[in-house]
Amino acid sequence: MTTFNTIEWVGGLDGYARLIDQTLLPNEFRLLDVHDVETMWEAIKTLRVRGAPAIGIAAAMGMVLATRNVQTEDSAEFRAAVDRAAQYLNSARPTAVNLFWATQRMQRLVASMEGAPVQAVKQRMLDEAIAILEEDAAVCRAIGEYGAQLIEDGQGWLTHCNAGALATARWGTATAAFYVAMEQGKRFHVYADETRPLLQGARLTTWELQRAGVPVTLITDNMAATVMAQGRVQGVIVGADRVTANGDFANKIGTLGVAILAKEFGIPFYVAVPRSTIDLSLPDGSGIPIEERKPEEVTEGFGKRTAPAGVDVYNPAFDVTPHRYVTAFVTECGIVRPPFAEGLRRLFSAQADK
Amino acid sequence: MTTFNTIEWVGGLDGYARLIDQTLLPNEFRLLDVHDVETMWEAIKTLRVRGAPAIGIAAAMGMVLATRNVQTEDSAEFRAAVDRAAQYLNSARPTAVNLFWATQRMQRLVASMEGAPVQAVKQRMLDEAIAILEEDAAVCRAIGEYGAQLIEDGQGWLTHCNAGALATARWGTATAAFYVAMEQGKRFHVYADETRPLLQGARLTTWELQRAGVPVTLITDNMAATVMAQGRVQGVIVGADRVTANGDFANKIGTLGVAILAKEFGIPFYVAVPRSTIDLSLPDGSGIPIEERKPEEVTEGFGKRTAPAGVDVYNPAFDVTPHRYVTAFVTECGIVRPPFAEGLRRLFSAQADK
Numbered sequence: 001m002t003t004f005n006t007i008e009w010v011g012g013l014d015g016y017a018r019l020i021d022q023t024l025l026p027n028e029f030r031l032l033d034v035h036d037v038e039t040m041w042e043a044i045k046t047l048r049v050r051g052a053p054a055i056g057i058a059a060a061m062g063m064v065l066a067t068r069n070v071q072t073e074d075s076a077e078f079r080a081a082v083d084r085a086a087q088y089l090n091s092a093r094p095t096a097v098n099l100f101w102a103t104q105r106m107q108r109l110v111a112s113m114e115g116a117p118v119q120a121v122k123q124r125m126l127d128e129a130i131a132i133l134e135e136d137a138a139v140c141r142a143i144g145e146y147g148a149q150l151i152e153d154g155q156g157w158l159t160h161c162n163a164g165a166l167a168t169a170r171w172g173t174a175t176a177a178f179y180v181a182m183e184q185g186k187r188f189h190v191y192a193d194e195t196r197p198l199l200q201g202a203r204l205t206t207w208e209l210q211r212a213g214v215p216v217t218l219i220t221d222n223m224a225a226t227v228m229a230q231g232r233v234q235g236v237i238v239g240a241d242r243v244t245a246n247g248d249f250a251n252k253i254g255t256l257g258v259a260i261l262a263k264e265f266g267i268p269f270y271v272a273v274p275r276s277t278i279d280l281s282l283p284d285g286s287g288i289p290i291e292e293r294k295p296e297e298v299t300e301g302f303g304k305r306t307a308p309a310g311v312d313v314y315n316p317a318f319d320v321t322p323h324r325y326v327t328a329f330v331t332e333c334g335i336v337r338p339p340f341a342e343g344l345r346r347l348f349s350a351q352a353d354k
Numbered sequence: 355m356t357t358f359n360t361i362e363w364v365g366g367l368d369g370y371a372r373l374i375d376q377t378l379l380p381n382e383f384r385l386l387d388v389h390d391v392e393t394m395w396e397a398i399k400t401l402r403v404r405g406a407p408a409i410g411i412a413a414a415m416g417m418v419l420a421t422r423n424v425q426t427e428d429s430a431e432f433r434a435a436v437d438r439a440a441q442y443l444n445s446a447r448p449t450a451v452n453l454f455w456a457t458q459r460m461q462r463l464v465a466s467m468e469g470a471p472v473q474a475v476k477q478r479m480l481d482e483a484i485a486i487l488e489e490d491a492a493v494c495r496a497i498g499e500y501g502a503q504l505i506e507d508g509q510g511w512l513t514h515c516n517a518g519a520l521a522t523a524r525w526g527t528a529t530a531a532f533y534v535a536m537e538q539g540k541r542f543h544v545y546a547d548e549t550r551p552l553l554q555g556a557r558l559t560t561w562e563l564q565r566a567g568v569p570v571t572l573i574t575d576n577m578a579a580t581v582m583a584q585g586r587v588q589g590v591i592v593g594a595d596r597v598t599a600n601g602d603f604a605n606k607i608g609t610l611g612v613a614i615l616a617k618e619f620g621i622p623f624y625v626a627v628p629r630s631t632i633d634l635s636l637p638d639g640s641g642i643p644i645e646e647r648k649p650e651e652v653t654e655g656f657g658k659r660t661a662p663a664g665v666d667v668y669n670p671a672f673d674v675t676p677h678r679y680v681t682a683f684v685t686e687c688g689i690v691r692p693p694f695a696e697g698l699r700r701l702f703s704a705q706a707d708k
């Protein structure tokens with residue numbers, strides 16, 4: 001149902017990565033063909049590709065681009081090149097956990113093939129990068145299958161930020177439910193918060209839903225209460241950056257407000273996440289650090305200054321929503337309802353993995 | 355404590371109106387001297403002067419500018435000129451109730467002086483325009499005196515939109531509490547919602563509070579829940595466009611959401627309004643029409659398009675907050691607590707007028 005690939009690999013080992021240049025959205029749809037690791041580094045650095053899963057895929061493909069032309073038959077020498085490539089790519093966005101995860105996965109693969117012909121290792125690296133992409137698409141698809149069960153004909157749904165196809169290999173997490181429900185022929189309407197300060201909802205979520213033919217209406221963040229009060233919304237679904245053991249979760253700033261409003265209006269509030277986002281080592285949300293970003297995102301986010309010079313600005317990038325506001329988590333292994341401590345733990349038991 | 359006059363009259367009957375050109379804020383502070391009615395019409399039309407009370411004052415001064423040079427000693431002829439001036443000024447913003455109220459008040463004055471020398475009528479018109487300004491300043495000051503009683507040392511307060519000095523003759527309504535509390539030497543901190551889509555909080559509220567030395571921090575609307583969750587806010591105070599008999603009220607979009615959040619966090623929520631905003635003829639908020647404004651305010655509000663072409667947008671300018679979320683109304687006649695139906699009615703009894 002999505003009509004684009006956020007990122008893909010074209011051809012064989014002598015091929016290239018192709019990704020949507022998201023810095024040009026929503027005004028221009030342009031594909032960027034990436035033939036070398038320097039271009040991939042720049043694409044990650046400047047957010048042409050964004051969203052944790054998509055960054056991981058880009059980094060894995062970057063590892064291929066960096067090493068496929070290394071002229072050596074010596075395993076150790078090749079492995080040194082692989083390690084240098086990982087170090088280089090990791091420097092593009094030093095806070096992106098998925099970036100490190102992906103480059104490490106590629107490094108482990110190479111280490112595990114110690115002694116194998118270098119050409120074979122190179123081919124396996126490409127296979128692994130594509131596997132990372134396919135795994136992510138499959139996880140998102142499964143989240144979408146479960147999420148779509150929650151959507152009924154004639155309903156209105158609200159989402160915040162862009163937990164969308166553009167942040168993943170395909171389908172997205174929160175948006176996956178919409179895409180699968182569309183395929184099933186359900187008729188529903190989505191309200192997208194614009195999501196200040198960086199406007200991911202306005203720029204990206206409306207773009208990808210519109211492109212897929214999902215009926216979507218853009219609102220400013222402070223209109224969510226009114227569309228709920230008017231009875232236009234029967235469900236809320238958002239993504240998450242991190243879910244803790246008790247079900248508290250961090251997500252884009254504004255999520256907490258939407259969750260409280262949903263509770264006040266008796267509207268179910270769902271969080272769509274891959275299991276990889278659930279961190280059982282953190283007991284609750286109090287341990288999640290809140291990143292503060294620069295004031296200019298708020299005061300100069302549109303090219304024109306919107307507040308007086310020297311004004312004090314508080315700009316937290318994320319907020320933490322306590323689990324009591326969450327109706328259920330939608331994961332690739334099923335829908336988890338309260339009590340969350342138990343339900344989330346069970347996701348990682350042998351049974352859930354079957 | 356405010357360091358500016360939103361609008362004032364300079365000199366005698368041959369003088370002029372002086373107002374802050376609010377279209378240039380927050381980047382430039384420029385005073386506009388208005389010597390003729392055409393310039394005043396343009397200033398009202400293009401929002402150089404804005405806010406219901408300030409528009410009323412501008413219109414009354416516009417009536418003086420339009421008629422002070424009418425060369426006649428004939429009462430009827432002068433009255434006809436006054437009526438033409440009212441009609442002209444009313445056309446500047448056809449939905450601004452205070453505009454009509456002010457021009458009508460000037461027309462009634464002139465009608466009541468039928469037969470008096472025209473020169474005396476002209477002087478009384480100027481006196482009346484200045485009286486409208488002084489009355490508004492006195493009302494705002496009284497609201498501020500009552501509002502300041504609610505503010506305690508060390509507290510954080512949150513406000514939405516600009517119910518500020520820039521919308522009135524002086525002091526504002528919601529902001530009046532801050533200015534008076536500052537005069538009293540109280541130490542407190544204000545969080546100002548930027549107030550999408552038109553950013554009155556970012557552009558105007560931070561500007562006027564900063565200028566007056568009130569410590570203020572700008573946040574985006576969707577950060578309000580987080581600053582409340584972090585314990586930074588002990589009170590919320592906002593203005594209102596219309597209060598109904600049961601205490602339901604209409605105000606800038608986003609107010610309902612803030613009110614619900616305040617209730618969830620146990621933070622008192624106050625509405626600062628002059629009695630003139632209370633409309634006892636409306637039983638409750640269901641009768642208040644919600645004005646929808648053009649999509650471009652949301653998608654092109656910053657000069658640069660922030661959403662894909664053709665995207666559907668819902669852009670209500672106001673929302674209606676049910677009275678159950680209101681802790682109290684702060685008026686020039688005192689603080690009104692529940693039950694509001696009784697308390698608001700009592701404001702208009704003879705006793706309250708003494």
